[in-house]
Amino acid sequence: MSSPFLRNVWYAACLTADIKKNKMLTRVILGEPVLLYRNQKGNVKALRDICPHRGIPLSYGRLVDDQVECPYHGWKFDCEGTCTEIPSLLPDQSFDSTKIKVRTYLTREQQGVVWVFMSDRASRSASEVTALESSSGPQIPILSALPLEAKPQVALNKMFSCHVDHAVIGLMDPAHGPFIHKSWMWRSQKSMLEKTKKFAPVPFGFQMIRHRPSKNSKAYKILGGAPTTEITFTLPSVRVEHICVGLRNLYSMTLLTPVTEKETRIHQLLYWDISWLTLIRPFVAWFARFFLKQDMDAVNQQQDGLEFKHPVTEVALRWRS
Ligand code: FES
Ligand SMILES: [Fe+2]
Structure with a gap:
């Protein structure tokens, strides 16, 4: 049976800060239980969380x-998934424990996020997986105006009760904004203006090219100056909005990770190098939570309808096959 998820790509597993020293963390990713921990050198390691x-x-x-x-x-x-010890073996038993392996995953940390490479076959060797990773597939997004060690100023981690496809479409769909995200803080429905957005292809995705956001958007207005924004969507499920205000930057990065066919983890991360914004970080975090909840409620409500085999379900299935 074909996988219901896109494989041989990187998915966000958790935040750098989620993996504490000498502690293990479990995440279900693409239906697989993955155990994450740091070795003594501080590098993140990932094994299948099932004893063979x-x-x-x-x-x-x-x-x-x-x-x-x-x-x-x-x-x-x-760390390589090799069994190094079987305590119950007797001294005269010459069984080679290193023949027993547990699946491992490539990991990478960048800008406060731990990424795991989900290959298509458990049986691939480490070198095969590395070759696959370095081939021309989508790469981990880099927020280019910030250092690689930058950490998110605001980090939200929520679960959507839907397949990743529906969560992705919800992220990209420009028409839902005026209805789902209406608020006195953001913009009222009365102030909605018709606006044409321009799109361009980028490797493994597309981009809403840099433009001045609507003058009626209070959330942009608060930044002052003359902000411009660019939104990029790349496979498998990464949306990055980069707002420039003069020489300063604000990034909103949304990362979707399939958990099961009916659950998707969403990391909503905000990064900036605007010092006064740091002073009002609790308010920004509250606003981001409010905004994300609007998306979450819409996607969760949509599932009530999709239970009845709406044609959208069929379209999503055809698109994947
Ligand atoms: S079940 Fe893990 S060692 Fe036996
Ligand atoms: Fe939205």
Whole structure:
């Protein structure tokens, strides 16, 4: 059966700050349980969170010197997923434990986000996966005006109760804005203006090319000056809005990660180098939550209708096949 998700691409797993020292974190990504932790050098490692022996999640175990020890029978797995120890083996048993492997994933950290490369086959070797990653597929987005170590000033992490396809369409759909996002703080329906947006292709996606946002948008007005904005969507499910105010920058990055066929994790991240905005960060965070909830409510309500096999469901399925 074909996968209901796009594979051989990077997905956001969590934030850099979510992985604490000597602690394991589990995320379900594309229906696979993934265990994440940092080794002694501080690099993020990712293993399939299922013990190959009897199937218990390894995350119930513990970290011992960069290795994950299964809680059930104490088998240990190193960062490469190789079983290094089976405590119940007797000295005269010459079984080679290194033949036992647990699946590993390539990881990368950039601008406060931990990314995991989800390849299409569990059986691919590490070198095959690396080759696949460096081929010409979509790459991890870089917020180019900010350093690679930049961390989000505001980070929201929510679950949408829908397949990633519906969440992606909700993100890209320009027509929902005036209805879903109407607010006295943002803009009233009365002040909606007809405006034509220009789009252009970019590798693995498309872009709403840089333009002056509507004068009636209070959220842009608050930035002062003459802001311009550019919105880029790239596969698998990354939307980046880059607002420039003079030499200063504000980025809104939205990352969708399929959890299951009916659940999608959304990371909504805001970055900026505008110092006065940092002073009102709690207000910006509150506003971002408010805005995201509007999207979440719409997508969740849409599921009530799609339960009844609306043609949209069929279109989404055809698009994937
Ligand atoms: S189930 Fe993990 S070691 Fe037995
Ligand atoms: Fe929206």
